[in-house]
Structures are given as structure tokens and as C-alpha cells.
Amino acid sequence: MEIEWVRIIGFASGLGLLLGVGWVAAYVLSWCWAWVWAWVDDSKAPKKNPLINFAMSRMGWGEGDWLWSYKKDHHNSDGERGFFFPLIALVLIPPFVASAIAIYPITLTVFLAYLIARLARFARRHKKLFDKHLKDPKAHK
Incomplete structure (x- = not known):
């Protein structure tokens, strides 16, 4: 076969x-x-x-x-x-x-893991900016 x-x-x-x-x-x-x-x-x-x-x-x-x-x-x-x-x-x-x-299930798994990692990096960077903004609100105007 x-x-x-x-x-x-x-x-x-x-x-x-x-x-x-x-x-x-x-x-x-x-x-x-x-x-x-x-x-x-x-x-x-x-x-x-x-x-x-x-x-x-x-x-x-x-x-x-x-x-x-x-x-x-x-x-x-x-x-x-x-x-x-x-x-x-x-x-x-x-x-x-x-x-x-x-092997599309593995391909989708790897691609989604990559997207989640990008989203986590985006969230972490924006959390740092938000924390900096809370300390000094006039710094980003």
C-alpha cells in the first residue's frame, strides 16, 4: 500500500x-x-x-x-x-x-507556540512601559 x-x-x-x-x-x-x-x-x-x-x-x-x-x-x-x-x-x-x-498538527502547534511567544513578549514590553508611566505620568507626553 x-x-x-x-x-x-x-x-x-x-x-x-x-x-x-x-x-x-x-x-x-x-x-x-x-x-x-x-x-x-x-x-x-x-x-x-x-x-x-x-x-x-x-x-x-x-x-x-x-x-x-x-x-x-x-x-x-x-x-x-x-x-x-x-x-x-x-x-x-x-x-x-x-x-x-x-504533518499539519505539528506545524500548527509550532506556529501557535510562536504566536503565543510573540504575544507574551508584546505584553511584557507594554507592562514595562505601563509601570514606567505609573511612576512618571508626564514622561510620555
Whole structure:
């Protein structure tokens, strides 16, 4: 007897691999697009991949001070994060979501525990503010 969830998680894993292959294809095609557009526009081809520039900017990284550098605070990256982080996410998220749906009671328990912890933190912070306000009512006007 075959378990249906095994097939669904297997399908999701295959979908994740296809999305990963699609990301690599988009990376290669963005180079091709940049080179073709530079040829049509009769300008220089870009030094950096446009897709990686977009991914790095979405992750909050800015241009660095040398050719392949991105800077964020005190951290440097050559752009590998812009390629591998989305690749890993695209490969792992579909089977993770399918597994979370398969074990939905555990998923709901963990999610509700997280929400209760957030609510407790919110209440604790506001209790501190309220206590401070009781000591000095004019401090928050």
C-alpha cells in the first residue's frame, strides 16, 4: 500500500529541483540577455550578471568598491550569496511546505507556540512601559 504523502513530497522535491534548474537557466539567460542588449545598443557588456545584481539588491546589499564586491555593513560578498541563497530556497521550500502540510498538527502547534511567544513578549514590553508611566505620568507626553 502506497502512502499518498510520500508521493506528494516526492513531487514537491522534483518541483524544487526543477525550480533550481530554472534558476540556473535564468542566470545563464540573463548573461545572454545582457550581452545581446549590449551588442544591440553598441555598448560594453556589463561586468556583473543583472540577475545577481537584482538578487543582491533585494537582499539589501549595495555595490562595492571593486569589480565583484558587494558591501553590507562590515560584510563583503562576491555575489555568490545572490546566486546560492535563492537556489537553495527554490530547491528546499517546495518539499518543506509539502512536509509541513503533511504533518499539519505539528506545524500548527509550532506556529501557535510562536504566536503565543510573540504575544507574551508584546505584553511584557507594554507592562514595562505601563509601570514606567505609573511612576512618571508626564514622561510620555
